[in-house]
Each structure stands twice: as C-alpha cells, then as structure tokens.
Amino acid sequence: MPMNRLHNGNRSVKMKQTFSGLLIGAAIALSGCATTGVVEQPTVANKADPYENFNRKMFGFNDRVDNYVAEPISNAYKWITPQFMQTGVFNFFNNLKNVNVVINDVLQAKFSQSAEDTGRFAINSTVGLGGLFDVAKHVGLEQNEEDFDQTLAVWGVPQGSYLVLPLLGPSTSRGIPGAIFDTAANPASYIGMPVQLVSMLNTRASAEGALKFIDEAALDPYVFTRESFLQWRNNLATDGKAEATDVDGLDDEAPEGDKGAASGHGSSDDAGNKAGFALSMDADTKDLVQARYSFSSVAQSFDNTAKSFEDAGAKVDKLKKSKSRR
Amino acid sequence: MVLKNMKLAFVFMFLLFGTVNAFAADEGGATARQVVEKFQSDLIAVMKDGKKLGYAGRYEKLKDPVSNSHELTKIARIVVGKEWEKLSEEQQQKLADVFSRLSIASYAHNFKDYSGESFVFDSEEETTRGGVVVHSHFVVPDDKPVKFDYMLKEKGNSWRIINIIANGVSDLALKRSEYTTILQREGFDALITKINEKIDNYSKQ
Numbered sequence: 419m420p421m422n423r424l425h426n427g428n429r430s431v432k433m434k435q436t437f438s439g440l441l442i443g444a445a446i447a448l449s450g451c452a453t454t455g456v457v458e459q460p461t462v463a464n465k466a467d468p469y470e471n472f473n474r475k476m477f478g479f480n481d482r483v484d485n486y487v488a489e490p491i492s493n494a495y496k497w498i499t500p501q502f503m504q505t506g507v508f509n510f511f512n513n514l515k516n517v518n519v520v521i522n523d524v525l526q527a528k529f530s531q532s533a534e535d536t537g538r539f540a541i542n543s544t545v546g547l548g549g550l551f552d553v554a555k556h557v558g559l560e561q562n563e564e565d566f567d568q569t570l571a572v573w574g575v576p577q578g579s580y581l582v583l584p585l586l587g588p589s590t591s592r593g594i595p596g597a598i599f600d601t602a603a604n605p606a607s608y609i610g611m612p613v614q615l616v617s618m619l620n621t622r623a624s625a626e627g628a629l630k631f632i633d634e635a636a637l638d639p640y641v642f643t644r645e646s647f648l649q650w651r652n653n654l655a656t657d658g659k660a661e662a663t664d665v666d667g668l669d670d671e672a673p674e675g676d677k678g679a680a681s682g683h684g685s686s687d688d689a690g691n692k693a694g695f696a697l698s699m700d701a702d703t704k705d706l707v708q709a710r711y712s713f714s715s716v717a718q719s720f721d722n723t724a725k726s727f728e729d730a731g732a733k734v735d736k737l738k739k740s741k742s743r744r
Numbered sequence: 745m746v747l748k749n750m751k752l753a754f755v756f757m758f759l760l761f762g763t764v765n766a767f768a769a770d771e772g773g774a775t776a777r778q779v780v781e782k783f784q785s786d787l788i789a790v791m792k793d794g795k796k797l798g799y800a801g802r803y804e805k806l807k808d809p810v811s812n813s814h815e816l817t818k819i820a821r822i823v824v825g826k827e828w829e830k831l832s833e834e835q836q837q838k839l840a841d842v843f844s845r846l847s848i849a850s851y852a853h854n855f856k857d858y859s860g861e862s863f864v865f866d867s868e869e870e871t872t873r874g875g876v877v878v879h880s881h882f883v884v885p886d887d888k889p890v891k892f893d894y895m896l897k898e899k900g901n902s903w904r905i906i907n908i909i910a911n912g913v914s915d916l917a918l919k920r921s922e923y924t925t926i927l928q929r930e931g932f933d934a935l936i937t938k939i940n941e942k943i944d945n946y947s948k949q
C-alpha cells in the first residue's frame with residue numbers, strides 16, 4: 419500500500435533523494451538539448467510558479483515530443499480507428515476511473531454523490547457492456563470529476579508550486595502524490611502494457627481539440643497552459659465555488675489599485691525569495707537549483723499528504739458534520 | 745387597409761415591448777441580464793448564418809454586438825495590469841484598438857456554425873464591489889454543457905461585460921497573465937505583433 423510507504427520516514431527521505439537525482443539528470447539532459455545560448459530575460463516570478471525557467475524548458479521539451487512523436491502516432495490511430503471505437507475506448511477507461519471517483523467522493527464526505535457514482539459505474543459496467551457504452555448519461559447520471567488531488571485540497575493540503583513534468587505535463591507539488599494514489603487506485607493501471615498504450619493514444623486523440631484551441635488562442639502557450647490548468651484545478655477542487663471571489667479580485671482598476679502590484683511581486687514570501695536567489699545565478703546552474711527546489715517542494719507535499727492521511731478518518735467525520743449543518 | 749394593419753401591428757408590438765420593459769428596469773439602461781442575453785442571442789443568430797456569412801461576414805455582424813456589450817478598452821487596460829501606466833498614450837490607444845479586433849475575431853472564429861446550441865440563463869448575483877455576475881450555460885447537443893459566467897460593471901446607465909468565466913477559467917485572469925508576461929519578457933511591440941498574428945490566423949479559416 420502506498421499509504422504505508424509514506425508513513426515510513428526513511429523511505430520518504432530516500433524517495434526525495436532519488437527524485438532529485440533523477441530530476442537533476444533530466445535537467446542536464448534537457449539543457450543539452452537546448453543549447454541556443456540565449457540569455458534569458460529575468461522575469462517577474464509568478465507566485466504559483468517559482469520554477470518558471472525550469473518549467474518552460476520542460477514545456478518546450480514536451481511540446482517537441484508531442485510534435486514529433488505523440489501527434490503523428492495519435493493521428494495514425496485516429497486514421498485507422500473508426501469514431502465509434504474511439505468513443506468506446508474512451509468510455510471504457512472513463513468507466514474504470516469511476517472507481518477512483520467513488521473513493522474520492524467518500525474521502526471528501528460527498529456521500530450522496532458517491533451513491534450516484536456507484537450507480538453510474540454499476541450501470542455502465544453491466545448494461546453498458548463493461549463500460550464501452552455510457553448508458554448512465556442517458557439516465558441522467560452525469561460523470562463527476564473527482565481525484566486524490568481534489569481530496570487533498572479539500573483536506574487543506576496546499577496546492578504548492580506549478581510544475582511541468584517530463585512527458586506527463588502540467589502538475590503541482592500536490593498533484594504528484596495525488597496522481598500516484600490515483601494510478602494505484604485505478605484498475606486500468608493493473609492491465610498489461612498494450613492496453614495502457616491504447617489508453618494513452620486515445621487520451622491524446624481526444625485532447626486534440628483542446629490542444630488546437632491553445633495553439634490558436636494562446637499568445638504565450640506556456641502561460642496560457644499554466645493559468646488555465648491552475649484555474650481549472652482550483653475550480654474542480656472547490657466545486658466551482660471559488661469563482662465569485664476570484665472575479666472580484668480582478669475586476670477593478672488594476673493600474674490605480676494595488677491588486678496588480680500584489681500579484682506581480684510575490685517576493686516577500688518564501689517562493690519569491692528562492693526565485694530571486696535563483697535569478698541571480700547563471701542560466702544553467704539556475705535550472706539545477708530550480709529543479710532541486712521544485713523537488714524539495716514535492717517532497718514537502720508528500721510529507722503533508724502523509725500527515726493528512728494519518729487523520730483521514732477524523733477529517734471525513736468533520737466534513738460530514740459541517741455538511742449536515744449546512 | 746394595409747397601412748392600418750401595419751399601424752395596428754406597430755401598436756401591438758409597442759405594447760408587447762412596453763410590458764417587457766416594465767419587467768426589466770427603467771427605460772434606456774438595460775439590466776446586466778438583458779445585456780448578456782442580447783449579446784448571446786446576437787451570437788446565436790450569427791452562428792446560424794455562420795457558414796453563409798464566412799469569417800468576414802461574421803466579423804462584420806459581430807462587431808457592434810461585441811463592442812456594445814463588452815467594455816473592451818477597460819478590459820485591455822486590466823489585462824496589461826500595472827504596465828498600462830508605463831505605456832505612452834499612443835501605445836495605449838493602439839493596444840485598445842488591436843485588443844478589440846482580437847476579441848471580435850476570436851468570436852467570429854470560434855462560433856462559426858450552428859448545430860442546435862443555445863444559452864440558458866441560470867441566475868444573477870451582485871458582487872461586493874458593485875458588479876453583477878450573470879450565471880448561464882451554453883448547451884451543446886450531445887456534449888457536456890459549458891458554464892459561462894459573465895461579470896458586468898455599470899457604465900453610464902447601462903451594463904458592460906468585463907470578464908467571462910468559462911467552466912471556471914477566467915478569461916481576464918488568463919489574458920492578464922499572458923499579456924503582462926509578454927510585456928515583461930519581450931516588450932510592447934512583440935505583444936502587438938503577436939496579437940496581430942492571432943487575428944491573422946483567425947481570419948484564415
């Protein structure tokens with residue numbers, strides 16, 4: 419069980435070291451790829467993205483992998499696979515994901531939703547022929563989106579920094595332990611490799627529209643992806659309740675007010691200091707430093723996650739009570 | 745006879761209009777909800793004729809509805825944040841101008857045809873800073889509906905859209921991060937060039 423592993427202090431330290439080792443290796447390999455020698459402009463650090471230089475390189479790397487590998491393969495897949503099969507494959511994996519959804523419903527004390535989602539899973543697994551057909555949608559049971567990252571958010575684990583992972587794409591410090599639990603809980607993870615590959619292909623194929631939209635609309639694809647990812651995750655974690663306050667923060671005279679300044683200079687906090695420190699170094703070491711910091715932030719997130727699991731029972735009870743009071 | 749009929753029809757229409765207006769607000773200023781719904785119905789109308797109109801036709805038809813319902817100059821000012829003050833008057837004017845064209849172009853590009861979509865009003869709420877948020881959703885047949893929340897501010901005796909939040913992603917916040925980043929990293933001219941490139945790409949299909 420991954421939970422037990424995290425309780426073990428020694429293991430987590432070891433994990434931390436292995437991870438930073440891996441990452442520094444990756445960073446060296448990447449800086450090797452991008453030897454243009456361009457001196458990067460110092461940028462104002464976004465509060466949520468203290469490792470921007472490193473993330474941008476990773477983003478560029480992923481983008482290239484997508485252009486030269488993932489996209490051609492996905493196009494070939496789309497060309498040989500009829501649409502109804504693509505939908506079927508999507509439905510099949512989506513249905514298995516409902517196991518996660520139900521678990522996370524319970525962990526977030528959303529009991530009636532968990533009953534609905536269980537029903538959804540049952541209907542699609544039986545009448546929907548093992549999930550190939552989304553029958554439940556037509557009975558009015560919509561797909562809910564819940565995952566461990568959202569559960570951790572509900573439990574009060576901070577989101578942490580924005581991170582772009584090699585091949586996997588956008589995430590946050592909290593998203594990494596979240597994704598590990600999700601993978602462990604998803605039955606699809608235990609099926610063999612060819613099936614996994616089909617799942618990956620299909621995911622890339624169905625993301626086509628979104629990727630095209632980013633391509634068309636984004637002036638700076640990196641920032642566009644980062645902002646929409648963070649906002650979307652936040653919206654999911656709060657079940658859409660965050661928006662009213664967020665809007666208010668932005669609406670008014672940015673030039674006169676101090677709102678703009680507040681979001682521009684996050685240097686008073688820890689993240690800003692680190693970024694400021696990192697900026698003063700030359701480009702290559704800077705990335706290594708960023709990589710190291712980004713991994714210590716992930717490690718911290720693991721610690722937080724482990725801690726929050728220790729009193730998971732108490733948390734669900736508390737959530738349950740606060741819900742029934744409402 | 746025909747004239748008389750027409751007159752009657754006019755009177756009838758006038759009455760109908762009158763009752764609608766009475767439900768809404770005092771004449772002249774439209775309420776926030778009316779501004780949003782007017783814009784949405786204009787948009788749907790253009791989508792219905794979308795194929796026939798082509799990109800240029802859609803752009804022309806959407807020009808007034810977009811500029812009359814959105815406060816584009818103010819949006820342009822907000823998206824560059826505190827950088828606005830550092831721009832010369834000429835640059836500010838240029839940015840506002842290019843930004844308006846981009847906004848219309850992206851509508852003309854993204855809402856190009858019609859397959860039974862519609863907007864549905866959900867609710868309306870006042871914000872603490874005297875704005876109004878109109879919650880609605882965009883129904884797409886055979887697909888998940890998209891939540892559209894419009895944030896409006898009062899301007900004169902009418903309301904203008906200042907931000908659109910689609911499925912929880914705020915357009916204003918997104919643009920602001922992008923624009924300020926580009927201004928800081930690459931400067932004003934690069935920003936204008938990039939916006940113009942986007943408008944160009946939109947017009948190509």
